[in-house]
Amino acid sequence: MSTWNVEYLKPTLLQPVPSDIAISRAQPPKDIEKVAAEIGIHPDELDLYGRKKAKVSLDILDRLTEVRNGKYVVVAGITPTPLGEGKSTTTIGLVQALGAHLHKNVFACVRQPSQGPTFGIKGGAAGGGYSQVIPMEEFNLHLTGDIHAITAANNLLAAAIDARMFHESTQATEALFNRLAPKNKQGKGVRPLSEIQLRRLDRLGIPRVTDAEHLSEEQRVSFARLNIDPATITWNRVMDTNDRFLRKIEIGLGPNEKGHTRTTQFDITVASELMAILALTTSLADMQKRIARIVIGSDKTGNPVTADDIGVTDALTVLMRDTVRPNLMQTLEGTPVFVHAGPFANIAHGQSSILADKVALKLVGQDGFVITEAGFGADIGMEKFFNIKCRYSGLQPSAVVLVATVRALKMHGGGPAVVAGAPLKHEYLDENIPLVEGGCDSNLRKQIDNANKFGIPVVVCVNKFATDTDKELELVCSKAKSYGAFDAVVSEHWSQGGAGAVALAKSLVKATEGPAKEFKFLYDLELSxxxxxxxxxxxxxxxxxxxxxxxxxxxxxxxxxxxxxxxxxxxxxxxxxxxxxxxxxxxxxxxxxxxxxxxxxxxxxxxxxxVGEMTTMPGLNTRPCFYDITIDPVTEIIDGLF
Amino acid sequence: MSTWNVEYLKPTLLQPVPSDIAISRAQPPKDIEKVAAEIGIHPDELDLYGRKKAKVSLDILDRLTEVRNGKYVVVAGITPTPLGEGKSTTTIGLVQALGAHLHKNVFACVRQPSQGPTFGIKGGAAGGGYSQVIPMEEFNLHLTGDIHAITAANNLLAAAIDARMFHESTQATEALFNRLAPKNKQGKGVRPLSEIQLRRLDRLGIPRVTDAEHLSEEQRVSFARLNIDPATITWNRVMDTNDRFLRKIEIGLGPNEKGHTRTTQFDITVASELMAILALTTSLADMQKRIARIVIGSDKTGNPVTADDIGVTDALTVLMRDTVRPNLMQTLEGTPVFVHAGPFANIAHGQSSILADKVALKLVGQDGFVITEAGFGADIGMEKFFNIKCRYSGLQPSAVVLVATVRALKMHGGGPAVVAGAPLKHEYLDENIPLVEGGCDSNLRKQIDNANKFGIPVVVCVNKFATDTDKELELVCSKAKSYGAFDAVVSEHWSQGGAGAVALAKSLVKATEGPAKEFKFLYDLELSxxxxxxxxxxxxxxxxxxxxxxxxxxxxxxxxxxxxxxxxxxxxxxxxxxxxxxxxxxxxxxxxxxxxxxxxxxxxxxxxxxVGEMTTMPGLNTRPCFYDITIDPVTEIIDGLF
Incomplete structure (x- = not known):
């Protein structure tokens, strides 16, 4: 039983299931201060951001250092259709079941969505149906400003790179050096270097000096000239907006930039390496070190040029200081959620933060559960969860929940293409056992095999749609078990909330009982x-x-x-x-x-x-969803977010 | 006496005056929840953002509608040197004097600084010396995210403009219309238009339809084609970073944009019209209307194209929803401050928000004071304060505090050029009566004259520097009075905090006693x-x-x-x-x-x-101040911000 004292919320389940925002709005959330108190977060460990969101101090890791971690479960999926198969919804439904119905200590750890697509084709995302993070507006808009802080930090580095190249190319070395190491106004002509400049000396193998005046001519040149090769620059500017016209741009066309133009691009903010850093870091000190190591390109002799060489390590860390603290919200049934970091799942690893998982694992305690989600299909999301995220965190996973749908399995079994926006073909609406079977024997089987390679038990969750028949659902479950899943369960959390995922939750509890399984990485880092x-x-x-x-x-x-x-x-x-x-x-x-x-x-x-082209900046279609977004300026009620 | 119950803070005054950040750090602020309670803000009117910042509900305006406004005072300055003459410092010093020393209810209302320059040449700003807003890091970094929300909203509109032009130029009218007015999935072929699309029909003089199918061919064309003339677009993208390479750029160079390139620019975020809107709006409903009216350029027949035509009015309002609530912080002596909005002082009006002033005027009550600051010299800042800000707010100003320095007066009297970064010439360090006199007889006189044209009493504050002599200071005071200032007082708030501004505060109180002066605008809006x-x-x-x-x-x-x-x-x-x-x-x-x-x-x-060229995007110099910014990742202490 839970050692927490959570007041569970009981949303009224309606049929047909209303829109996500209508469901979200119908269920008033608890004040987040109350949620925090219920799960043992001390008042001095909480920074409120309004009434429904808060940042949580990393001091909890010290306070609870003796507490044993809870069970650590990742939700992954089979290869999806372009419509998605409900991993986020399953993650939330599962914690609602474990918490509000089985009375376990349980946390969901999910990614912060990018704001750009919210106003583009996608709309907001916070789970779906009766399995959501609430309030959904807060989840989708700004949150506590982490993405904005990343934008600011990313773009300061980008501006500093171009400004540095400009100043190097328009100034003689002496002038450049004199400006980089000016005389101290107080110190009568001494030219002290700042710590970040001394670190550059370290990297160049030049002994530290208390007065830059003591550097030789040659040392001054190496110190002052980064000599960045513009063709090698991989650091782009970012914006949390779907702006396709920034995918390729020419900059520096103003007269004061004196012809130093360059072709570059904007990515959407969540594609920034800083977002991946936030997701993988284990402390503010670690984040500072990772920022220092960022390689923005090479110099003309082929050596890496780092953010530390540009001089911005601490400035970026200052801008991102508050981002390391996980953001606390709640589910529709009142259980706690951390919403923290949201890196791309292709050019980055697509996982919420290590820090949120770590804090949550301590808060739930050894009999509790932390459920986190891996972006994309399991071949990508789960593989990166194990080989990258677990490697950096040192955390031991307990189980995989593999989400499958009859719809996606039919596609894998040879069904016609599923296209976003177009009506589904009849194969997907009527019972079709051979297509389901084909999907089970191919994609589902392979994804289960893959999970088993890491030594971790797999529970298959068949996310039920209204058109699925009992025969189809039963087939998936029996096939899954025959291919080595620990169990396979049909789940109806979208329409039923936590109550619809109780069977899944029970099966997961069983899978994590007994001694910990032997988790192994797929490859050794020592390989080439x-x-x-x-x-x-x-x-x-x-x-x-x-x-x-x-x-x-x-x-x-x-x-x-x-x-x-x-x-x-x-x-x-x-x-x-x-x-x-x-x-x-x-x-x-x-x-x-x-x-x-x-x-x-x-x-x-x-x-x-x-592997192929990756778009790192989405666009806006002809009729983006902003046409349907409305706000009543008196009640502040937002509509049309999804 | 104050009807509030404020616990004043008593910073220890040191000589020589330490750095601004050292002073800020040496004085622990009260929890902002306590500040709010002290000044009569109810708990349900407060949204905390961490412990030292909060957003304040506009419901206060309704609750206190019967309370008479306090005295409304603007701090302006004579024409400054490039070093600035201390208007912000005076604003904060003055409220510290009125509050902590004369025990009046008093609020300072100041602008949120742009984050870009904080990492460029300027460093942070929060007043200075012993007259500051604390904690200065919070003041300078992110605050509660208002500027970030403006960036997001501004850039959504910019992206939508280019995307719309692209879709119009690559699609036949029929395809375009069909995409803009798709068939309702539920409604069996009905094609409902959203409210924002119906408003476009209104503007086109086309009667509203429940089904877009009923529009004629010609109506479909006018509805679907905005026909924006790219040469007339005045809406730029923005970023809160000093990035000179974005001053002029070419966008749309990616292959998927099919050659639809365009030359445009990024401005710094505070130059966005949305920032000016935030500063001038009087409610969320008013902000929504102002956003709808934004003109982004003209169509090919010369008619204005608005944000509402682009379809983003409510989406932008949603993104900026929280920005309308003023941000509460405190001074070094524990008196309340609103930090809210910070538009440019040249291409915009350079004032903090009307809403912060309105809420503050109710909170202080009729015997209290609200001190706000006008950017730039009085010829710009004060003139815009009266003719734009007071016109839109309907608020009645009570007095002007005009900040002068001996340094600036010497410059106006014929002293050599004052250059930022270069040592001051001896004229500025030694007594020089003729130069001071020349400055008084020219610039100071004209600025006092200007203030008097609005019918409002002027108190001249001579912001004292260590090098000023008594004779110089006395000359300024007597000259100011002879030119029609209500009074002129020497003030030492930079080195002494509120105690140094008590004489100024007393003089201001006197100036605002008795019946309200007859305030008049300089010009009638009906003029051409x-x-x-x-x-x-x-x-x-x-x-x-x-x-x-x-x-x-x-x-x-x-x-x-x-x-x-x-x-x-x-x-x-x-x-x-x-x-x-x-x-x-x-x-x-x-x-x-x-x-x-x-x-x-x-x-x-x-x-x-x-009038001349205005730079709306600052740059980074060779050695920006980020080289000196450090953060200790364990204590989180930031250094080098100024």
Missing amino acids: LEEKIATIAKEIYGADGIELSAEAKEKLERYTRQGFSKLPICMAKTHLSLSSDPTKKGAPTGFTLPIRDVRASVGAGFIYPL | LEEKIATIAKEIYGADGIELSAEAKEKLERYTRQGFSKLPICMAKTHLSLSSDPTKKGAPTGFTLPIRDVRASVGAGFIYPL
Whole structure:
């Protein structure tokens, strides 16, 4: 039984299920101060942001250091249709079941959504139906400002890079050096360097000086000239807006920039390496170190240039200071949720933060549960959860919940293409056992196999839709168990809330009982970058091997030479197929995975091979959902968010 | 005596005066919840953002509707040197004196600083010395996210403009119309338009329809095609970062944008019209209306295209919903401060928000004081405060505090140029009566005259520097009084805090006693735009008249034709001279004011003539102050912010 004293909320379940925002609005949330008190957070560990959101202090980790962690469960999915199969909804429904119905201490840890798509084609997201984070407006808009802080920090570094190149190219070395190391106004001509400048001396192998005047001519040149090769710059500007016209831009066209133009791009903020850093960091001190290590490009002799060389490490850390504290909200049934970090699931690892998970694992205690979600299909999300996130956190996962739908399985079994916006074909609306079976025997089987490679029990959750027949659902469950799932359960949390996920919750509890399973990584970090990439491609995707483009080969050599070969791999691959071809469903075999290019997020701590083109800036369609968004300026009621 | 129950803080005054951040850190602030309670804000009117900042509900205006407003005082300055003469410091010192020393109910209302310059050349700002808003880090970094919300809203509109032009140019009218007015999935083929689309029909003079199918071919064309003339677009993207390489950029270079490139620019966020709207709005409903009215450019037939035409009015209002509530902080001596809005002082009106002033005037009550600051010199800041801000608020000002320094007066009296970063010439360090006298007889005299034109008493505050001599200070005071100031007082709040401004505070109290003075605007809104501009130039700047460029003339005609001629004028002129030439000090005469161009902020509600070039995006120098900013990741102590 729960050691907490949570007042569960009891939303009134209606049929047909109303819109997400109508459900959210119909259930008044508790004040977040009350939620925090219920789960043992002390008042001095809580910073309120309005009444329904709060930041939680990392001091909890010290206070509860002797408490044993709760069970740590990741929700992943089979390869989805473009419509999504309900991982977030399952995550929330499952914690509602474990908390409000089985009375366990339980936390959901989820990603903060990007604000851009909320006003584009997607609308808001906070779970769905009777399994949601509330209030949904707060969840979708600004939250406590973490994404905005990342935008500010990311763009300060970007502005500093271009300004530095400009000043280097328009000033003689002496003038540049004199400006970088000015005379101290108080100190009668002494020219002290700041700590971040001294660290640059360290990296250059020049002994620290108390007066820059003592540097030799040659030392002054190495100190003052970063000599960034513009062609190698990988640090882009970001914005949390869907702005397709910023995908490729030319900057520096103003007369004062004297012709120093450059072609670059904006990404959406959640694609910033700083977001991946926030998600993977384990403390403010660790974040500061990761920021210092960010590689923004190379100099003209091929050495990495870092954020520390640009001089912004602490300025960026200052801007991001508050982001390290997880954001507390609640589910529709009043159980606690951390909403913290939301990196891309292709060019980054697509997971909410390590810090939120760590704090939650202490708060729930050893008999409690922390349920977190891995972005994209399990071949990407779960693999990165284990090989990147668990590696950096040192946390031991207890189970995988693998979400499947009859709809997606039919697609994998050979059903017609599922297209967002277009009506579903009849195969998806009527019973069709052969298609379901085909999907089970291919994609579901492979995803279960993959999970089992990490040594962790898999509970398959069949997320039930109204059109699914009992026969179809039963088939999925029996197939899943025959392929090595610990259990497989039909779940109706979308229409029933936590009550609809009780069977799933019970099965999960069973799967995590007894001694901890032996968790193992898929690959050793000591392998070469190419070997690590090939291991993922073969073991997880079912490829015969990989094929490196010339560019990819060159990059692997460069990163190895620069000392980054011990980093884990973060594959940037489509989530719509186990292969690199989104049209290939099921469990493709007999293919070679093409690696088009390779990039490095050295600060976050991974190398990311690009399998095909990745769009890092969404657009706005002809009729974006902002046409339907309304706000009553008196009641402040927002409509149309989804 | 104060009807509040404020616990005043008593910072320990040190000599020499330590750095601003050292002073700020040495004085622990009260919890903001306590400050709010002390001044009669109810718990349900307060939304905390951490422990030292809170947003305050506008419901206070309803609750206290019967309370008579306090005295409303604006702090302005003579034409400053490039170093600034201490208006913000005076504002804070004055409220500390009125509150902690004279025990009046008193509020300071100040602008939120832009974050960009904090990491550039300027460092943070929160007053200075022993007259500051604390904690200064919170004041300078993110605050409660208002500027970030403006960035998000501004850029959603910008992205929507380019996306709309793209979709119009790549789609036949039928396809475009079908996408803008899709069939309702539930409604069996009915094509309902959303409210914002119906408002477009209203503006086009087309009767509203329940089914877009009923629109004629011709109506479909007018409805679907905004036909924006790209050359007329005045809506730029914004970023709260000093990024000079974004001053002029080419966008849309990506292959998917199919050659629809456009040259545009980024401004710093505080230059966004949305910031001016936030500063001038009187409620969320009013803000929504102002956003709807924003003119982003003209169509190809010369009609204005608005944010409402683009479809984003409510989406922008949703993003800015929380920004209308003023942000509560405190001074170094524990008196309340609202930090709310911070528009540019040239292309906008440079004032903190009307809403903060209104709430503060009710909270202090009829015997209390609200002190607010006008950006730039009084010829710009005070003139806009009266003619724009007070016009929109309907509030009656009680007095002007005009800040002068011996340094600036010497410059106006013929002293050598004062250059930021360069050591001051000896004229500024040694006694020099003739220079001081020259400055009094020119600039100080003119600025006092200007204030008196509005019918409001002027108290001159001589902000004392260590190098000023008694003879110099006495001269300024006697001169000021001889030119029609109600009083003139030397003030030492920078080194002494509120205790140093007690004489100033007492004099101000006296100036506001007795019946209210007869406040009058400088010009009537019914005058033509050209007449209004000429009135300001002649009456306030001392010009003989104005000279309109061909472009300016064309714009005045366009805006008049478009129906915007009743708007007040917001001059975009240098603050370093009463004239348009920043090198002309004193009180220049015999000049004609050149109007280079004219722009409109129709949503904010003013026309802004451009006198010379205005930079709306600052840059980073060779050694920006981020080199000196540090944070201890364990204690979270920030250093180097100023």
